[in-house]
Amino acid sequence: MSWVDRFIGMFSLDLGIDLGTANTLVAVQGRGVVISEPSVVAVKKGTKQVMMDGNAVGEQAKIMLGKNPGHIEVIRPMKDGVIADFEITEAMLRYFIRRTHGRRGPFRPRVVIAVPSGINEVEKRAVTNSAMNAGARQVFLIPEPMASAIGAGLPFADPVGSMIVDIGGGTTEVAVISLAGIVASESVRVAGDELSMSIVKYLKTEYNVVIGENTAEMVKHQIGCAIAPAEETRMSIRGRDMRTGMPRAIEVTANEVHEALKPQLMAIVNSVKMVLERTQPELAADLMERGICLAGGTALLKGLPELLSRETGLPVRMAQDPMTCVARGCAALLDDLDAVKQILELGMDQ
Ligand SMILES: Nc1ncnc2c1ncn2[C@@H]1O[C@H](COP(=O)(O)OP(=O)(O)OP(=O)(O)O)[C@@H](O)[C@H]1O
Ligand SMILES: [Mg+2]
Numbered sequence: 001m002s003w004v005d006r007f008i009g010m011f012s013l014d015l016g017i018d019l020g021t022a023n024t025l026v027a028v029q030g031r032g033v034v035i036s037e038p039s040v041v042a043v044k045k046g047t048k049q050v051m052m053d054g055n056a057v058g059e060q061a062k063i064m065l066g067k068n069p070g071h072i073e074v075i076r077p078m079k080d081g082v083i084a085d086f087e088i089t090e091a092m093l094r095y096f097i098r099r100t101h102g103r104r105g106p107f108r109p110r111v112v113i114a115v116p117s118g119i120n121e122v123e124k125r126a127v128t129n130s131a132m133n134a135g136a137r138q139v140f141l142i143p144e145p146m147a148s149a150i151g152a153g154l155p156f157a158d159p160v161g162s163m164i165v166d167i168g169g170g171t172t173e174v175a176v177i178s179l180a181g182i183v184a185s186e187s188v189r190v191a192g193d194e195l196s197m198s199i200v201k202y203l204k205t206e207y208n209v210v211i212g213e214n215t216a217e218m219v220k221h222q223i224g225c226a227i228a229p230a231e232e233t234r235m236s237i238r239g240r241d242m243r244t245g246m247p248r249a250i251e252v253t254a255n256e257v258h259e260a261l262k263p264q265l266m267a268i269v270n271s272v273k274m275v276l277e278r279t280q281p282e283l284a285a286d287l288m289e290r291g292i293c294l295a296g297g298t299a300l301l302k303g304l305p306e307l308l309s310r311e312t313g314l315p316v317r318m319a320q321d322p323m324t325c326v327a328r329g330c331a332a333l334l335d336d337l338d339a340v341k342q343i344l345e346l347g348m349d350q
Helices: 003-011 059-064 086-104 121-133 144-151 192-207 213-223 254-277 281-290 304-312 325-336
Strands: 015-019 023-028 032-038 041-044 072-075 110-115 138-143 162-167 172-178 181-188 234-241 247-253 292-295 316-318
Touching (some): 015 086, 015 144, 015 325, 032 086, 032 325, 041 086, 121 138, 138 144, 144 162, 144 172, 144 292, 181 254, 192 213, 192 247, 213 247, 247 254
Parallel strands (some): 015 110, 292 316
Antiparallel strands (some): 162 172, 172 181
16 A cells, blocks of 8 residues: 555545445445435436435435426436446435545545446446546445355355355345355346336236335335235235226235245245355355355345245345345455455456
8 A cells, every 4th residue: 555545545434335226325444334325316307417405315215206296307226236327326326425425525435336246347337437436536346245245244254155145126146155255156137126016017917006116115015925924914005097097095915915926036046046056065065054144125025034945945044234234244345455355356447
């Protein structure tokens, strides 16, 4: 490290960022998670101009999803774990970096960002450029499952196999890790968003009722279940009747929602099985003993640990604070970036 770097480092606060499809989290060395907001931005319709009323990014913008007036557009700039709208992602990152860094004047932070393990070079470049343009001084990329494993406290650097399954909004990341490297992994673009979409589609075909994204998510959280539900809970849902165009309320059971979720859940289970099949015998033996560690928001779906355990025959446990593992894992690496170079990739164009 040069003296210039050291001098700048005295004033800047380095950040770990989980740029997620559903939520963006920022963690600071030694301080933990300082920002956790939905990855949602409100802009002036037809422009890339972020609304300036203080409700434009995060939670407040998410509330507007599907309820926005004509002159506002509410955008989720990340899709399937990667950047779908470059400019908006950059605006969102700039907002979050400024919020963390506000008082520290012109100094730019070094940033460790988690990216899905399956992304290509173009997608990596997009993330790096977004962060650089948003104010980062240097950007390091880390595969999301590695960050998640570190945040979950798995012994990632030991010569022992650990399996992490991080199920987020856009992607399911499955990886077996040993000696600070990914031994086998799979990244599928099926996770919480697809589960919510399945509920929307189900109600359309079975009831001719259209509901919005936020309502579907609420149904999933309240009565969604990964295994056949033990008791028959019901929920009243309001939407728009496709035939009459009028508002209509319907009652849906947990069993119906479970049926709607099944195909996507199977895709998630299959990605875990595929990784297990590709794991070397010595490491597979470790996994039998140590089990699978679950992280990500969709891991909180009722019955998900049971489903995975039943389908794989392995013990399954939930990481502590599963929605913040990735951000905490990124921040943990900032302590000594030189020592962990092998698991980081320097963002390009720097
Ligand atoms: N209790 C719950 N039951 C079911 N799903 C939940 C629950 N809580 C959160 N989720 C889902 O978790 C998802 C968000 O998880 P998370 O914040 O880990 O995703 P992300 O990191 O933004 O996405 P990705 O890693 O795929 O880019 C959403 O789809 C949300 O609906
Ligand atoms: Mg995630």
